[in-house]
Amino acid sequence: MAAPSQSRQATYDAIVIGAGIQGSFAAYHLAQRHRETLLLEQFILPHSRGSSHGQSRITRTAYPREPYARMMPDSFHLWQQLEVEAGTSLYRRTGLVVLGPAGDPELEGCRRSLGAAEVLDATVLAQRFPGLQLHAGEAAVWDGTGGVLFADRALRAVQDVFRRLGGTLRDGEKVLRVEPGAVLTVTTTTGVYRAPRLIITAGAWTGALVAPLGLCLPLQPLRIDVCYWREKEPGSPSAGRAGPCFMALGLSQAPHGIYGLPALEYPGLVKMCYHHGSPVDPEERDRAPPGAPRPDVAILSSFISSYLPGLEPWPAVVETCLYTNTPDEDFILDRHPKFSNIIIGAGFSGHGFKLAPVVGKLLCELSLGEEPSHSTAPFAVTRFPGVLQAAL
Ligand SMILES: Cc1cc2nc3c(=O)[nH]c(=O)nc-3n(C[C@H](O)[C@H](O)[C@H](O)COP(=O)(O)OP(=O)(O)OC[C@H]3O[C@@H](n4cnc5c(N)ncnc54)[C@H](O)[C@@H]3O)c2cc1C
Known part of the structure; x- marks a missing residue:
């Protein structure tokens, strides 16, 4: 590509590429630590071309894998601080x-992560959430x-606070090239x-x-179909706006899992997705x-x-x-194996x-050479063989 015509030049303490939720939090933590930070985003904000858009995401303490369960209390606390x-x-x-x-291992992992988890059998679940049915041999835990x-509101909030702390956010500016060096x-x-x-959080x-x-x-x-399903009777107690979030794990008919959220985006429409999708080039995602x-839609309909x-x-x-x-399906939070001043946050796997x-805090700490507040060993780049190419 040709060199930029109207060149802007500047030096910062830190640069973050990608103003999704992870890059925005990394930039926010750097600004909290008084580092002059530039956050770059290829699209004009807000946009719906990445992974962080939309009205809703589930949060929870229940986590089948321990490294995440250990980070969740910190995460709840930091979300409150941002509020x-x-x-x-x-x-x-x-x-x-x-x-x-x-007895499903993931369900058991969730139960363990909750400490004294409340286990719901089919009768209790039916009383508490009429509309959500368990079948023989199944169990549920309550978080x-x-x-x-x-x-969307969270993304805007973290970017607003970042700017208020003196950070620079440039959107509509795509990174073309990175030259390593001190x-x-x-x-x-x-x-x-x-x-x-x-x-790099791109x-x-x-x-x-x-x-x-x-x-x-x-x-x-992966391209994910985000599906919204209409209540047969608007305002029903457990499927509608007042219902809980839910996750279905370990079902043979839905091996990657299913999750749902009460009606929020659209009146009377419950959000429910399959936790998997079709491989896609991010530039071509609408070309199906x-x-x-x-x-995935067939699996959800049958569920x-x-x-x-x-x-x-x-x-x-x-x-x-x-x-x-x-x-x-574990994150990558690590230094570039060869260029230790390049930090990568990627592979958030839905x-x-x-x-x-917490991810933003860890990326910030890695970039400043500080001891990370949580172990990043499970998220090392080098757990994948052959990632470093010989050429450089
Ligand atoms: C349907 C769906 C449901 C989900 N549900 C949940 C949930 O319930 N709970 C949960 O915890 N998580 C959930 N997730 C996952 C979560 O949303 C993602 O893990 C998270 O948003 C990833 O954020 P990101 O910052 O890594 O990526 P993005 O939001 O995609 O941000 C990356 C940014 O980098 C920019 N960029 C890329 N290249 C360049 C470049 N060259 N120059 C400048 N900018 C660039 C992109 O434009 C983009 O804005 C869900 C995801 C989806 C899709």
Whole structure:
């Protein structure tokens, strides 16, 4: 690409690429620590082309894997801190039902993470949440901390506080090139910027950005159908606005899991998605041929008929979003193995939103050479063999 014509030049303490929820929180923590920080975003904000848009995300204490369960109390605390700083509410407590075959390892992991978890059998579940049905051999646990994070509002809030702390956010400015060095150079469509540290949080575009830096990360962008399902009787107690969030794990008919949130975006429409999608290039995500088969929607329809008969079994609204999955569905939070002043936060595998305040803190700490507040060992780049290319 040609060099930018109207060049802007500046030097910062830190540059962050990608103003989704992870990059925005990383920039916020840097600004909290009085580092002059530049946050770059390729699209004009707000936008719906990445992974952080929309009104709602689930948060919860229940986590099948321990490293995440250990970070959740910190995350709840940091979300509350942002609510205070931004003067707005970002979370609605609804509680969360996690259901699956009794003894399922993921369900058991969730139960363990909750400490003294309340186990609900079919009778108790039916009394408490009429509309959500358990079947023989299945069990459910109740996470009273579960609820909805208001995603768009949260993204705006963290960016507003970042700016208020003196941070610079430039949107509509795509990063074209990163030149490593003790002082890195970042070239965008309109400027050239320098800093001694760089954080890359570019979502589904991360693979393309780090490839010229000699890294071949096993990141798979997936197109997710975000489906909203109409209540047969508007205002029903458990499927509608007043119902809990839920997750279904370990079901043979839905091997990647299903999750749902009470009606929020659209009156009377419950949000429910399959926790998997189709491999996609993020630049081509809308090119699915019309009428292409949607196995995820079929899985969801069949789940509704069997577990939530109060909903119509065909989606009333379908939107799209992107996951960026790693092979083990664990995050990547690490330094570049060769250029230690380049930090990468990627591969959030469809469960990164709730943890973004902690992810941002860890990325900030790594970039400043501080001891991370939580172990980042499970999130090392080098757990994947062959990521470092020989050329650089
Ligand atoms: C349908 C759906 C439901 C989900 N539900 C939940 C949930 O209930 N709970 C939960 O915890 N998580 C959930 N997630 C996951 C969560 O939303 C993601 O993990 C999170 O939003 C990822 O944020 P990100 O900042 O990594 O990516 P993004 O939000 O995609 O941000 C990356 C940004 O980088 C920018 N960028 C890329 N390349 C460049 C470049 N060259 N120059 C400048 N900018 C660039 C992009 O434009 C983008 O804005 C869900 C995700 C989806 C899609």
